Every structure is written in C-alpha cells, then in structure tokens.
Amino acid sequence: MSDLHTWVGLLLGWVLYAMFLTGTVSYFKDELSQWMRPELPVQSGVPDQAQVAQRVADELVALVPGSPQWSLRLPDARNNSVYAFWRTAGAAPGQRGFGEGNFDPATGQTVSSRATLGGDFFYRFHFQFHYMPVVWGRWIAGIAAMFMLVAIVSGVITHKKIFVDFFTFRWGKGQRSWLDAHNALSVFGLPFHAMITYTGLVTLMALYMPWGQQAGIKTAAERQQFNAELSAFIQPGKPSGEKAPLASIEDMVRHAQERWGRDGVGRVTATHPGDAAARVAVARGDGGRVSMSPQYLEFEGTTGKLLAVHEGVGPAAETRGVLYALHLGRFSDSVTRWLYFLVSLAGTAMVGTGLVMWTVKRRQKLPDPARPHVGFHVVERLNIASIAGLSVAMAAFLWANRLLPESLADRANWEIHSFFIVWTLTLLHGVLRPAKKAWVEQLWLAAALLALLPVLNAATTQRPLWRSLAEGDWVFIGMDLMCWALAALHAVLAVRTLRHQPKTRPARKPARESVNKPAGGAVLREG
Amino acid sequence: MTSVAGRVRSVGPLVSRIAAALFGGYALAALASVAVLALPMSTPQAVLTGEMASFLVYAAAVIWVFAVRSALRAWAGLLVVAAPLLLAAWSVW
Secondary structure: OHHHHHHHHHHOHHHHHHHHHHHHHHOOHHHHHHHHOOOOOOOOOOOOHHHHHHHHHHHHHHHOOOOOEEEEEOOOOOOOOEEEEEEOOOOOOOOOOEEEEEEOOOOOOEOOOOOOOOOHHHHHHHHHOOOOOHHHHHHHHHHHHHHHHHHHHHHHHHOOOHHHHHOOOOOOOOHHHHHHHHHHHHHHOHHHHHHHHHHHHHHOHHHHOOHHHHHHOOOHHHHHHHHHOOOOOOOOOOOOOOEOOOOOHHHHHHHHHHHHOOOOEEEEEEEOOOEOOOEEEEEEOOOOOOOOOOOEEEEEOOOOOEEEEEOOOOHHHHHHHHHHHHHHOOOOOHHHHHHHHHHHHHHHHHHHHHHHHHHHHHHHHOOOOOOOOHHHHHHHHHHHHHHHHHHHHHHHHHHHHHHOOOOOOOHHHHHHHHHHHHHHHHHHHHHHOOHHHHHHHHHHHHHHHHHHHHHHHHHHOOOOHHHHHHHOOHHHHHHHHHHHHHHHHHHHHHHHHHHOOOOOOOOOOOHHHHHHOOOOOOOOOOO | OHHHHHHHHHHHHHHHHHHHHHHHHHHHHHHHHHHHHHOOOOHHHHHHHHHHHHHHHHHHHHHHHHHOOOHHHHHHHHHHHHHHHHHHHHHHO
C-alpha cells in the first residue's frame, strides 16, 4: 500500500502540482482578471444588473446579428466586466462556430483594455492545460485527479497513526522533517483535499463516465429533460423565420431581481434573438448559494412574458450541484475564499513535499550519491522545473501582461506563450545547472519577480500602490501585498535550501539509523 | 530462456495488478454507473447518481487490488462484484 502511494503520487505528481497551484490562484481569478485589465475603472459598487444587461444585449444585437444564441455574465461584486459568449450565424463546417468577448458594464461596448485572458488562463490551464485539444487536456486532468484520489485514500491507509503524526514535527531532520511536513499538511487539509479531488472529478464526470447516460438517455426529449437538471440552458427550438425584436431585457432582469435580490442575477441567455421564436433565460448567480444547480426564469423573447420558473431539480442533480459548487467556491464571501486559498495552498505544498521527499529518500539509498542513476536525475530535474520553475513562469505571465505592447497582434496568446517559454527555460536551466544551485537560483528568481511586480505595476499603470491605498482599491492593494507575501515565501525557501548541508553517509548502512540522526540546518532539498 | 521466464514470473503479478487496477477498476466503475439505472428512481437522477458514485467505486477497486495478497485474488474480487452489477446493467442496457 505504501508503494502504491509513492508511485501513484510520483507518476502524476508533477501534473497534480501544476493543477493544484494554478487551481489555488484561480480562487482569485476574477480579481486577477481585474488586475490584468488595469484600464477598466475601479468598480465602487455593483452596477444595476438590469441596466447593464440591456446595454450589453443591445450591443450584441448590433455586433452579432442573426446569432442563434448568446449568453452574458452580469457583473457582480468581484467582476467589473461582462463576459459574453455567442454562436455565430451560419458558420460553415470547419469554421469557428462561436465567439466571445468582454464588455464594459458602463458603456456596453467591448472593453477598451489590453487583450488578455486574465485569470481565466490559470483557471483553464488547471483542468485542460494548453496547446492540445481541450478533451485531451481534460482526460489528463481526470486521470491525474483519479490518481490523486487513490493517493489520498492509500495515504490515509499508509499512515495508520494519522493523528499522532499530525502532532509530531521534527525540525531540521532531513527526510524525517519532510515526511512530518508532508503528513501535517496532508492531515490538516485532508477533508479539503479529498473533497476538492472528488468534486473535481464530478465537474467533468459526463466526460469520464458517459456510459450511464448513453444507456439510459436516448431520445431528444429525454436529453432535454436531463440537461435541464444540470444547467440553465434553454433548448433552442426552430426559428420561425419571422423577424421580431427582443422585448426589454431590463424588465426581465428586474423580474429576477425581485426574486433573488438586486445583485443576485448571474446570466442572461437568449436563443434566436431577433426571431419571433426567441426565448430568454435569466439565471440566478452563484453567490451565497452552495449549489450550482440551475435556477432560472424563462421568458418569451418578443413579449417578455414569463413562461416558466425553474427553481428545483431532483435530489441527485442537487447533490451534483452542491459538489460542483464546493469545488469552485464561488458561493463564498471573502473570508471563506481566503480559507479556500490557504488550504488549497497547503494542498499544493502537500504535493510538493511529497515530490521532493521521493528524491530525499532515495538519495540516502544511492550507492554513490555523487553520481546518481538516470531515473533519479530525471525526477530531480523535473521537480525543480515543476515546483520552482512554475512559480517563475506564473510570475512571468503577470510580467508579460504589463510589458507586452498593447498593439501586439494576438496579444492575449503571447502572454500565454511567455508563460510556457519561461517555464521551458526553467527546465533547461534545471538540467544544465547543478541541482542545488538550480533550486536556489530559481527560487530567488521567483522571489525577485514577485517582489518587483508591484514596482512594475506602479511604473506601467495609473494604479500604483499609494493610489490604490488612497482610493481603497482592494483588488490592487491585495494583489501587491500578495506578491510581496509570496516573494517572502520564496525567499525563505531559497535561503533554507542554500544553507542546507546534505548529509552524506556511507552506503549500505541501515536506513533507520540515519533517520534518527540530527541533520545540520534544514531542508528544502539536498543538492 | 529461463531468465525470461523468471522475469515474467516476478514482474507478471505486478503488471497484472496494475492492469486490474487501471482497466478492471474502470470497467467495474462503468458497470456500476450503468447498474444504478436499474434502481427505482427517475432516469436522470439515476444517471447522475451513477456518475457520482463511479469514482468512489473506482478508487475502492484500486485500493482493493493492491491490498489483497495476490493478483489472482485481486481479479477474483473484481469479478465477484462485477457479476451482480452486470445482471443489473443487463436489464437496462
């Protein structure tokens, strides 16, 4: 069982580490998106959702006439732009059949801001990666999550003395400290790690386990009934071909506001807008509701008449809604959100310490520590690039957001390319330098990039820290302070790694003896 | 030749267990997700219940495969659970 835990953990550990870390920062993806679009004004309060919906709907009618369907996400306390997604009319086979954009709630126009994917990049990367078909990425993520679930369960079985371990911590004892840290981090966050891994699988379960659906749901009507349990998507019927403008979207959203509160509306979806057969769905937002199950009002598009109220789904669908919501944490207020972030960061550290422990443990068993075998080298180098290197690459992504010229063609994608170029460079660096030096250098580089990010922000935008403080702009204040906190964390890790003296011991001594011997200094890795 | 046979004998059970865990476990989970449809509940609810439960079945199957004493027992255990599930799934497929 212990071997199962080790091998399952290591095999997909690197993938899991990247998923965990990018997923962790995704709890602040909306704030990150705001920071990455510094041209958009500070949002002092949530604008009236009904007016915003009308404004953006008018813009969409002009921008994508004849679109069979569009959907827009209204601004809330954390969002100062409106994200819209639409299908394009009469797209030829092989052509992109859809489009998306961000709109300014104040004007309804496309946001006049630098092109960026914003925090959505880390969010999407976290479950589907990049540079590969989305479905492949999601399968890899699912396999990694399944391995994680097995690693968690087998981990609990392996550590029989789990609560004793939790209260045991031995500083500065090399492998023993790593194991203690790994155990403490794992046990502390155990309910969260188990929850987040399982619910992660649930978010994409239709992809991973389609068999029940294939066996049980066969007709179009059944499929429609099934989908209605999962999302506020209204099935577009056939267009009548008769032109008719949409009724007031503002009134429809007002209706929903009376039901769910002024800021309680999440999305507005229209099918066949401009046609006499148009339908509009106004769906409830995720805030303050621990379920993602759909709640929506369905209106006749041309008259604005309320056709149906959907506010309940079956027990299994509601369970799924809760599991989904637990994973995304969108229901949470800012305190809960910070807790999510911190426990998730502990989860990242759990995967990280587990990965490092593999090399620490094996180094002591090497016949000649000066010349380890190839497999050991590979794991060691991949650890450097996937742990320290990822920090560097993520910081570089934010630097690219501030440094790439606004006129650059395909700018949003170049931000992403920068992330991967830098990440590849950290792998090269990790391969070329001695392991310990590579760790220290990359950790220092990450610390420097993070520490200087607020300086870069002050130099390149109109929103330096002193102004953010004066204006009470908590998104930008929080971002600057968070960068410094993370820079400090990386600096501490760099110093500890540098000071660490790997303990050398003759080969073929029983492992147990050395485990109990005090090692000088501490930890991060033996180099 | 003997060394090849010896190697198969030593690595074989492990490979067999890994296959049982990866593919046997998935097959069992998939089977369970379909078998749920035989329960007296509406089809959409049963489909969702099956999908949600399948990952727990998968995890449990993998743990089982590596916890028991031999690869043979691992496979036997999977088959014993699969048999009634197959019957239930048969009725709805």
